[in-house]
Amino acid sequence: MSDASISRATGSRLLSIGEFSRYAGISVRMLRHYDERGLLTPASVDPFTAYRRYTPDQLRVAGRIRTLRDAGCGIALIAELLPLFAAPEALRERLARHAASLEAAVAELEAQRRLALSLADALDAPWAEVGERIFPAVRTLWLRRTVACYPAEGELWDDLRDLLAHPDGVDPARFGDLVGATYFDEEFRDDDVEMAIWRDYDGPFTARDGFEIVELPEQRVAWTTHRGDFDTISNATETLGAWIAERGLTRTGAPFNVYVVGPGREHDPAKWITEVNVPIA
Template identity: 35%
Template sequence: MGRGLSIGEFARLTRLSVRTLRRYHEGGLLEPASVDPASGYRYYTGEQIPVAQVIHRLRELDVPLADVRRILGADDPGVRAELLAGHLRRVEAELERRRAAAVSLRRLLAPDTEQLDVRLRAVRPRTVAAITETVRLDDVLEWYADAMSELDAAVAGSEPLGPPGGRYDDALFTEGEGDVLVHRPVADPPTRGRVAPVVLPAVELAVTVHRGPHDDIEVTYGRLGAWVVDHALAVDGPVEETYLVGPRDDPDPAAWRTEIGRPVFRVSDA
């Protein structure tokens, strides 16, 4: 057996820098096939070329070192695939978060010039089929999807009395955790699993409609908040959303319509 490939030769074949290969060695990710005891020179084999390239791609995806070691050390291809799939899901979620942030920032830097259409509405008490839980902000989208699916199944066949909606405590956003209620107004709300009849109290709302996907819905929230302040009103209770048109109604996000309602009361006669 020959001495193998020097680190320089291996670097040229893998298109990785010598510095990177040394870092992989020091991090325990890619041990050279042999190290000359006299000179300390590292030598590699041709079989290690794809391993080095796999490590490089994993690090490009910001896979943590510990996870890279687990992926490389897993003998079962299924285990390796699941470890990688889990990280890719996290990467995709982060990319989606960044994309949504970019959409929101563009709208903030070039705000709508037309006046926001806001109306005050007095809402009577109503009984709805609902699921209520304390939810972490990081989990709210997944929780919402599961809760609405459970609601849909529970009220299947019931007469709908309006579009679905949700109520979100301010603590969800200010503290990172708060009570969330999602509901469907139907005749004779059932009790099934997490679903139960809930009486929503009477409330006066300042309402407006957000058009399109929720990537920049906080911009509409902010504009509604400014309107409330300008009209000498104060917020009083959890925000309400009514999903006039959503993914269940139309797959095109541009067609979605979400009504936002801020519970308010007047603090002056201005």
């Protein structure tokens, strides 16, 4: 269809790509890119000059593309979302999922920022001191599960808080101060991590909701203290691993952490104190 025919059909003149770019707030280069990707096809392309022209109505589509782009949507997601403007409820639901993914990305960036700062702070810090001790036997209330990743340990602690919020058969007064987590996988894992959380407890309890009483045996361990949040706790495990190997020792059981001061007691991560333990022989 010729430009004149399109103009008669729409009741308005066509806009050159330069005019359209100015009104839409999108560069000519990006308009050509959106055309190539099928997001915004010009109303008319001259077969001899390749000049692109657009209808005024396409400015609304261009505005939606620009807004979605600025909201962090890539080409594929924009292509998915554009048809949903005709179905507002579906669009709201999909945008909510996109917003949730952005929140996760923000959290990841914040963790990376903290790690960069902690790395800079640690450049002049001495290596953590490693010691050897006998960790005493302890009776614990224990919850063991496979979770998505190491940070998902918080889900287990949430379950313990829920249990204590309805303490039928559990006596909160019988808990001690020992709080910890044990990690059972032979290697570090990026996902599907098997772990247990526990607190020392000398009261009555009938196993339920995955919780049970577990007697932890006396163990000879190598241990060190990690201070701060958990983003850099691998520094402690590196130190322990080197210390154990240099002395010709071997690991004989699942490593475990003791949370001397942890998230449940202190909101400021800089004040957290974790004892990292590896059973040895």
